[in-house]
Amino acid sequence: MGGFNFTNISQNNSYKYSCNNSDCDVITHNLATTTLTCIIISIGLCLIPVAIYAVCSLVRKNHVAPIYVINLLISDLIQLCCLIIWVEEEEGSIIYEVGSFLYDVGLMASVGFMVCVALERYLVIAHPLWYSFRRAIKIPVLVCVVVWILPIVFNSLRFWIHSDTYLTIYATYLLLPLPLFIFFLGGTIRALSASRVPSDEKRRIVGILVLVLLIYTLLFMPFVIYHLSEHDDRTLFRRAYLFLQLSPLADLFLYVFMRKGTIDKLLASVCCCRMDSNDITSQCEG
Secondary structure, rough: OOOOOOOHHHHOOOOOOOHHHHHHHHHHHHHHHHHHHHHHHHHHHHHHHHHHHHHHOOOOOOOHHHHHHHHHHHHHHHHHHHHHHHHHHOOOOOOHHHHHHHHHHHHHHHHHHHHHHHHHHHHHHHHHHHHOOOOHHHHHHHHHHHHHHHHHHHHHHOOOOHHHHHHHHHHHHOHHHHHHHHHHHHHHHHHOOOOOHHHHHHHHHHHHHHHHHHHHHHHHHHHHHHHHHHOHHHHHHHHHHHHHHHHHHHHHHHHHHHHOHHHHHHHHHHHHHHHHHHHHHHHHOO
């Protein structure tokens, strides 16, 4: 990613000279960051292919939501593979720059597919008739092609414009989905009472929309805020990128929420906890 300076493991292990406290703190922080990145890569590469296979089994005729989730998980795989390049390759090498370019493409595509998932879920509740006539497989396939092409076009700008300008455009691109996520969630909640969708499906849809908004707000917004506010704090810089690296793991929960009965089980467990706490309280009062 443009402007991202990643210190690899070999560099961290090559420091033989004595250092002052500030240098040692930087080395320790870089080592901790690299270790966390390796953990994220290991978990993601084990679980995401399994999730893709499982989501593929959900793809049925006229059921387009899994198609967007599959592409989202593929974009996450691309990001994880690029993180491996960042760990192993030296900054400035051709492989490193290619990895940075592909990481940007994967990250921007993942945001695009999150918008697609949220839009599709919103249409099921708010505009069911319109959705029922326009959910053929051809439409989501075309949408997926567009979502992949746009990041490639935008990231090609890095070769023609100044890096600071590119990062501003990059952060603005990632900021655009925020009002859409809020609109989709608010519109879905307003349309719930008039919708004829089964109750368990309603809960699942709302759960997915809330999860998408949480993932975006908690993991993407720190990066957007950092670059648009033009801070020069290296600690905030590292934390913002660490949050971005966690996004592939967070996307795995979308598959969990897509499965029937998941939301009901969560609600049941919450209700049981509340009932148990109420029983304990009543016993204590008695």
